[in-house]
Amino acid sequence: MISSILLSVVGVLFIFSAGTYWSQVHYEGDTPFYIRQSIYLVIALIVFFTVIKMSLFTEEKTWITLYIISLILLVLVLVPGIGLSRNGSQSWIGLGPLTMQPAELVKITTLMYLSFLLSKVRNSERVVQVKHFLILIIPCALIMLQPDFGSVFILIVSAFMLFFVARYPVKLYVGIIALGVVGLAALIMSAPYRLQRIFAFIDPWGDPLGAGFQGVQSMLAIGPAGLLGHGFGDSRQKFLYLPEPQNDFIFSIILEEIGFFGGCVVLLLFGLFIYSGVGLAMQATQSSHFYAVVSLVSMIGFQACLNIGVVIGLIPVTGVTLPFISYGGTSLMIIWFIVAIVISFSNRVETKS
Numbered sequence: 001m002i003s004s005i006l007l008s009v010v011g012v013l014f015i016f017s018a019g020t021y022w023s024q025v026h027y028e029g030d031t032p033f034y035i036r037q038s039i040y041l042v043i044a045l046i047v048f049f050t051v052i053k054m055s056l057f058t059e060e061k062t063w064i065t066l067y068i069i070s071l072i073l074l075v076l077v078l079v080p081g082i083g084l085s086r087n088g089s090q091s092w093i094g095l096g097p098l099t100m101q102p103a104e105l106v107k108i109t110t111l112m113y114l115s116f117l118l119s120k121v122r123n124s125e126r127v128v129q130v131k132h133f134l135i136l137i138i139p140c141a142l143i144m145l146q147p148d149f150g151s152v153f154i155l156i157v158s159a160f161m162l163f164f165v166a167r168y169p170v171k172l173y174v175g176i177i178a179l180g181v182v183g184l185a186a187l188i189m190s191a192p193y194r195l196q197r198i199f200a201f202i203d204p205w206g207d208p209l210g211a212g213f214q215g216v217q218s219m220l221a222i223g224p225a226g227l228l229g230h231g232f233g234d235s236r237q238k239f240l241y242l243p244e245p246q247n248d249f250i251f252s253i254i255l256e257e258i259g260f261f262g263g264c265v266v267l268l269l270f271g272l273f274i275y276s277g278v279g280l281a282m283q284a285t286q287s288s289h290f291y292a293v294v295s296l297v298s299m300i301g302f303q304a305c306l307n308i309g310v311v312i313g314l315i316p317v318t319g320v321t322l323p324f325i326s327y328g329g330t331s332l333m334i335i336w337f338i339v340a341i342v343i344s345f346s347n348r349v350e351t352k353s
Contacts, residue, residue, distance in 0.1 A: 003273040004339050007324035008044075008332070010254075010266060012037050015327050018238045018253040019246030033246050033327050040329035044336035051340035058344050060116040060288070067109040067135075073102035074142040089319075091146045103151040104334040106139045108341075111158055111295040118166040119288035129172065132163075150320040153184075154306065158299040165294050201316035217242040218249055218311055221256040229259030246327040248319060251311040266325075267308075274301045280346045289345045296338050 016034035023032050056062050077083040077093055084092040084099060092099045114135060136159050140152045160177070196211045204212030204219070221237035230236070235256045238245045245253050255263045277297030284290040300323050307322040309315040321328060323335050 001339075001343075003269045003276065004324065004336070007266070007269050007273070008041055008336075010269070011250075011325035011327075011332075012041060013232075014250055014254055014257075014325065015246045017233050017235065017257060018250055019244075019327060021239055022245060025240065036329070037327055037332070040332045043329070044333040047333055048336045048340040048343075051337060052343050055344070057341055058289070063109055063112040063116060066105075067113045070102055070106035070109045071139060071142065073100075074106055074139060077102055078142075078145055089146050089148055091148050091151075099330065101330045103143050103146070103148050104330055106143070107151065107155045107158070107299060108296065108334065108338060110136060110139050110155060111162060111299065112292055112341075114159060114162060115291035115295055116288045118162070118291050119286065129168075148319075150306075150318040153318065154299060154303050154320065157302055158295055161298045161302070162291060162295040166291060197316045201313075204313075214243060214249060214317060215313060218252040219313060221252040222312065225256045225259050227260045229255065229257045229262060232257050248307065248317075248321055248326060249311055250326050251308055251322055254325075255311075270301065270304045270323075273297070277342055280342060284345065293342050293345055296342060300335065300338060 012034055015037045016032075019033035023030065051057055073093065077090060082093060083090045084094050086092060091101050091103055093102065114132060117132060117135070136156070140155060143152050143155070200207060200211035200215060204215035206212060208216045217237055221235065221242060224230075235245075235253045237256060238253055242249055242252060251263070251266070254266060258265075274297055277293060277300075281290050281293035281297065284293060303320055304323050306315070306318060306320045307326075310317055310320070321331050324332070
């Protein structure tokens with residue numbers, strides 16, 4: 001709870017700093033991003049306190065139903081007139097003034113459904129293994145039709161981590177990873193823009209005003225900041241140099257304004273979140289609860305590492321947000337929904353002890 005609240009507060013503060021000028025220029029007259037994010041945070045906390053009081057979300061039947069609903073939503077996203085397209089990806093459904101991204105929900109429902117299945121069966125049974133992979137592949141295929149490569153990558157890696165914790169046979173696990181690498185290469189080669197991102201990652205200065213623009217501007221934000229940064233609110237790259245700095249590259253602004261030490265504090269908060277989450281998982285009295293908590297905490301931790309890796313130039317641009325911190329109502333509410341699920345399982349443990 002402490003790490004989640006502090007990370008969310010950091011998000012609102014730096015959305016205020018990073019996104020205010022962008023909002024004034026591109027969304028003149030609209031509600032500023034930081035006010036929207038504050039409202040989203042209040043709603044997310046309401047969702048959190050509602051969910052932790054409901055035992056419904058610790059039951060397998062609930063997650064089977066939600067898994068099916070999330071698949072239906074993924075199909076609806078692809079229907080013209082229902083799905084909304086942004087930045088070349090048709091990933092949203094409009095609900096009046098609000099929008100939702102079903103891919104965020106399906107990541108949770110898939111991992112939870114798999115967690116309950118893995119707790120009940122022997123993983124050496126071949127039919128069971130096929131069923132598990134079908135449960136994973138179906139939502140991944142639907143998400144790729146949008147396309148949203150980042151969400152698919154997070155879901156697959158999180159599921160593989162779950163399979164590893166569930167002690168899948170090593171030979172099978174290695175084979176799956178090899179197949180995944182081949183599939184990843186095929187996906188990259190099939191879309192020119194993905195291949196372009198790879199080249200831009202290798203040499204961002206080869207096309208500094210095109211494919212390498214975000215990477216170059218991120219480095220220009222981080223490089224001169226030093227240990228302590230320029231000071232809160234004194235970012236230079238947020239003035240229309242770094243595109244939409246309140247979103248995927250908000251960590252660049254954090255490093256630019258509060259420096260290396262400030263960035264380490266943010267990393268420490270994520271480390272605290274993961275450490276405490278794993279601690280709750282180790283206290284679980286049921287294997288399904290253990291798998292569920294480990295998979296959800298691992299997913300958030302991996303997503304954070306993926307985003308930060310992109311920002312500091314370690315991996316190619318993937319379009320993945322920074323949990324708790326990046327601007328977005330759906331993302332923030334889903335993250336707090338995950339926190340509520342983890343706390344719900346810990347409450348079940350305390351009740352039984």
